[in-house]
Amino acid sequence: MQFRQPLQRHAIQATAEFLLIAEGRSLCVSLPSNGDGSSQSGNVKWFSPHELGDLGLVNHSGVLSVGGGGSFQLVHPVLLGKLPHNGIWRLALDVSPSKSTQDAAKNQGLAFQDLRSLLPLIPAEDLSIAGQAVALLQWHKANEYCGRCGARTTPVEMGGRRQCTSDKSHRAYPRTDPVMITLVESTDGQRALLGRPKSLSRRGVLTCLSGFIEQGESIEECVRREVMEEAGVSVGQVAVLGSQPWPIGRGGTCEVMIGCMAKALDDTLHVNEEEMDAVRWVTKQEAQTAIQHSSVNDVASSGQGAAFAEGHLDFFIPPKWAIAHHLIKAWATQGDSWFSKL
Numbered sequence: 001m002q003f004r005q006p007l008q009r010h011a012i013q014a015t016a017e018f019l020l021i022a023e024g025r026s027l028c029v030s031l032p033s034n035g036d037g038s039s040q041s042g043n044v045k046w047f048s049p050h051e052l053g054d055l056g057l058v059n060h061s062g063v064l065s066v067g068g069g070g071s072f073q074l075v076h077p078v079l080l081g082k083l084p085h086n087g088i089w090r091l092a093l094d095v096s097p098s099k100s101t102q103d104a105a106k107n108q109g110l111a112f113q114d115l116r117s118l119l120p121l122i123p124a125e126d127l128s129i130a131g132q133a134v135a136l137l138q139w140h141k142a143n144e145y146c147g148r149c150g151a152r153t154t155p156v157e158m159g160g161r162r163q164c165t166s167d168k169s170h171r172a173y174p175r176t177d178p179v180m181i182t183l184v185e186s187t188d189g190q191r192a193l194l195g196r197p198k199s200l201s202r203r204g205v206l207t208c209l210s211g212f213i214e215q216g217e218s219i220e221e222c223v224r225r226e227v228m229e230e231a232g233v234s235v236g237q238v239a240v241l242g243s244q245p246w247p248i249g250r251g252g253t254c255e256v257m258i259g260c261m262a263k264a265l266d267d268t269l270h271v272n273e274e275e276m277d278a279v280r281w282v283t284k285q286e287a288q289t290a291i292q293h294s295s296v297n298d299v300a301s302s303g304q305g306a307a308f309a310e311g312h313l314d315f316f317i318p319p320k321w322a323i324a325h326h327l328i329k330a331w332a333t334q335g336d337s338w339f340s341k342l
């Protein structure tokens with residue numbers, strides 16, 4: 001949908017839209033109300049350069065300034081990319097320091113929202129771009145000083161990287177942390193190992209096991225290590241199915257989730273109770289029921305699904321926007337062992 005290419009400032013000036021971010025993971029969106037206070041859908045609000053003036057961002061806050069003839073000079077925005085179908089450049093601005101801008105946005109009927117709470121509500125493309133904006137601005141905020149010598153850094157290439165002001169060879173690039181997430185199939189191929197780490201506060205949810213890939217570790221090695229650490233289960237065969245960007249990762253980091261299928265060598269569990277609230281084998285029938293009742297728009301029950309909410313199932317699985325949902329579905333809809341098709 002988007003791509004980056006060498007910066008051409010004059011081209012950005014001709015056509016540009018801005019996404020405003022405040023207080024880290026919040027973003028500016030328009031969420032129509034149902035009348036009962038709840039919201040079911042919405043869209044990210046993109047501002048034209050001239051609309052920024054209405055928010056006090058032009059010639060007042062010092063973030064942007066306007067020159068003659070409607071042209072403008074960019075000061076702090078970061079470049080997200082260019083839309084190939086219409087040539088519009090898209091940029092993000094962190095307006096956290098500007099309370100007046102946030103108030104002006106509210107007066108226009110807009111709201112700064114947490115990205116996680118918007119997951120079921122706004123289109124996937126908007127989420128993708130907003131996630132990129134949040135992650136990139138978070139990275140800039142966390143890298144104002146050089147990690148090698150401690151001097152201040154400055155954004156260059158429209159926010160594509162930061163450079164040390166003391167030594168030009170000290171450069172920092174936006175980082176993405178790889179995380180593996182895996183469904184572990186039992187030895188007979190009819191059960192899946194799901195769990196809930198203590199860090200996941202949603203009572204009743206069971207999901208695929210996951211963990212950060214360590215330095216020098218392959219994806220497959222990470223799967224075997226994490227499954228052993230969390231569930232005490234030995235894993236043999238590992239297959240990589242796909243991946244999902246996750247710019248709203250733990251601790252404000254940008255992650256990429258790498259989805260895997262793993263085959264257990266032994267079904268005996270030795271659960272790490274310090275790390276995990278629950279780990280258990282789930283049957284294919286249970287997984288199919290959980291999938292049937294999972295709804296991306298089930299906001300009222302926080303995506304739990306009717307089967308859990310009504311007590312027919314003692315767990316629920318992540319909704320459709322999570323890669324774990326698709327791993328569970330890929331496994332549950334396969335009659336035999338998932339690995340039999342390889």
Ligand SMILES: [Zn+2]
Binds near residue numbers: 170
């Ligand atoms: Zn330095």
